[in-house]
Amino acid sequence: MTTRHHIASVEDVSEEGSRVLTEVDGVEIAIFRVNEELYAMANYCVHQGGPLCEGELDGRVSVGEDPLEWKYDGEERNVLCPWHGWKFDVTTGESINNDRYKIPTYEVEVENGEVYVLR
Numbered sequence: 001m002t003t004r005h006h007i008a009s010v011e012d013v014s015e016e017g018s019r020v021l022t023e024v025d026g027v028e029i030a031i032f033r034v035n036e037e038l039y040a041m042a043n044y045c046v047h048q049g050g051p052l053c054e055g056e057l058d059g060r061v062s063v064g065e066d067p068l069e070w071k072y073d074g075e076e077r078n079v080l081c082p083w084h085g086w087k088f089d090v091t092t093g094e095s096i097n098n099d100r101y102k103i104p105t106y107e108v109e110v111e112n113g114e115v116y117v118l119r
Helices: none
Strands: 004-009 019-024 027-034 037-042 057-063 070-080 087-089 105-111 114-118
Touching: 004 019, 004 027, 019 114, 027 070, 027 114
Parallel strands: none
Antiparallel strands: 004 114, 019 027, 027 037, 037 105, 057 070, 070 087, 105 114
């Protein structure tokens, strides 16, 4: 059963790249503002449990049409684990380093200036 949990005021995550950390049912969840949207993900790295909320945000590197061509997307939507540098896409929870790994993500709702997570 999915439950809606109040996390914070929108003002707490109003600036691009800002984040807030909370605990819901014993799980730490980080809320990130990226590209004017709010995203929620578990606050642990699947590698060794590092606190993702403390990591830096940066862009994304991907392969272009030519497999030898790399593209850099400067939109800051990846979070780097502060312990060992593993990268995860804030919008999907997917590992940038290895597609076998993914961080749990949660739906975010905003109502009357308040932020909620569905879990």
